[in-house]
């Protein structure tokens with residue numbers, strides 16, 4: 001029966017291919033979008049957990065943008081007074097608070113922008129994953145620099161080498177190189193905070209304060225207190241992640257809606273194709289009835305054909321989604337600002353199953369009416385109709 | 389050939405079939421009564437539009453009479469449900485059509501086996517044997533479009549026989565064939581009939597009618613002559 005159904009589908013290969021292609025396209029888009037949302041949420045989650053920072057004090061402006069920029073190691077145009085740091089440290093709920101001063105040095109000749117970050121040792125507990133390569137280590141003097149792994153590779157420097165920064169006309173000594181962490185730290189240059197303040201003429205200013213609380217559940221009440229600090233606003237990571245995910249989710253809902261619509265349209269083509277198959281084969285179906293096929297047999301045959309058609313289409317769509325997930329990831333990364341570093345596309349078996357299920361469900365719904373039409377044919381009506 | 393102790397295999401009493409064509413009613417068949425004994429070979433003849441196909445479809449349980457009664461292979465068809473009619477059709481009759489009705493995507497062997505898709509029986513060996521019998525064993529793997537008209541019709545006959553029916557119904561089986569292939573097909577009917585198969589064929593062709601042992605003439609929906617030759 002199934003082989004017979006396949007042969008019937010192969011009778012009009014182009015029409016069958018087009019119909020299956022429509023289903024494939026819809027399922028592919030649906031799967032990619034769902035995978036994207038899933039992957040985005042997961043990588044964001046991982047990235048935020050790894051931060052070791054639960055809260056951040058940033059200058060006024062869009063707080064989420066500011067926080068995201070700091071997390072991604074991008075410079076802020078505005079800054080906080082150092083007194084904000086002192087105020088935070090006074091709060092009893094705070095376990096650790098570390099100042100950050102970020103500045104970007106554009107290097108057009110090399111086609112990149114170097115991020116310089118002023119830090120002090122209070123940052124270390126907030127970056128528990130930091131490991132120094134080999135015997136390298138923490139700053140030894142004000143002109144020490146710690147380089148992220150990638151930064152060291154691009155500059156072709158090793159621990160102990162010196163590094164000249166032509167833009168600020170300073171000579172540095174590389175005290176440490178960080179092992180690769182997969183975060184934005186990999187491409188940064190860390191210097192003692194006072195050095196950074198001098199370099200960028202930001203004496204007494206910082207860009208952000210990273211905060212870890214003694215008890216993370218105190219975040220909400222602590223946030224209210226930090227909000228009182230003049231010239232600063234507070235962002236909790238949970239909130240920030242929430243904002244990101246709602247933003248991404250709402251865009252995604254829209255896109256999934258469109259993909260769903262595409263699926264419905266592909267369902268209509270399946271419907272149309274199946275109905276045409278029944279019409280074309282009316283005489284044959286009559287011959288089958290004469291040969292002992294019951295209504296149920298024809299119902300089953302036509303229904304099988306439409307399931308095979310959409311099943312094949314869905315499979316193809318998923319295959320394409322998997323094969324091109326890295327390309328899709330590339331485009332998604334270009335389209336989504338401040339995307340997390342982890343994998344954006346996460347096509348889990350559950351999602352694949354859901355999409356295939358949706359595709360086949362469409363096939364089933366679209367196949368019902370044509371199959372019923374086939375089953376309802378009167379044997380002689382079927383013969384006569386096409387005898388004319 | 390028919391002995392009086394045997395029961396008729398087809399028994400029709402006052403069979404009528406009316407069609408509604410717009411507001412008027414067409415009596416395609418009115419009050420036709422006859423019976424056919426097992427092993428008979430009957431030709432139904434008559435002018436176009438006389439009701440020959442209508443009668444054949446009734447006998448084949450493809451259609452139901454408006455009134456009258458019909459027994460096929462001992463089963464009263466009155467009040468049978470679609471499912472039961474289907475079963476009767478599958479087990480008791482084989483159909484052969486003027487246009488062959490082969491499925492183009494299936495090869496000869498698969499076409500012969502097509503009815504077993506619906507009966508669930510395994511008949512591969514029997515299919516090969518039937519192809520042997522109709523002289524098409526060497527064509528088993530060919531597609532219908534690679535066959536001559538006569539070969540297509542012989543394939544259709546093998547298909548009609550796959551479920552071992554007792555009755556073979558044919559509606560103008562030679563209508564689309566040249567005279568040589570037509571004669572071959574008729575010869576095949578004759579030899580099947582000589583092995584005990586009951587054959588009813590509708591024909592316009594005089595020589596085809598002459599091969600049968602009985603000739604029923606239908607005109608205007610009525611049985612006007614019934615001659616055993």
Ligand SMILES: Nc1ncnc2c1ncn2[C@@H]1O[C@H](COP(=O)(O)OP(=O)(O)OP(=O)(O)O)[C@@H](O)[C@H]1O
Pocket residue numbers: 384407408409414415416434435436437438439440441442443
């Ligand atoms: N479904 C139908 N609706 C209305 N009228 C019909 C229908 N089927 C058959 N008829 C009419 O019934 C009559 C008998 O038709 P039938 O097909 O049995 O004739 P026939 O003897 O087989 O003719 P032919 O030799 O041309 O095949 C014709 O007048 C035909 O027009």
Ligand SMILES: [Mg+2]
Pocket residue numbers: 440441442559
């Ligand atoms: Mg006819």
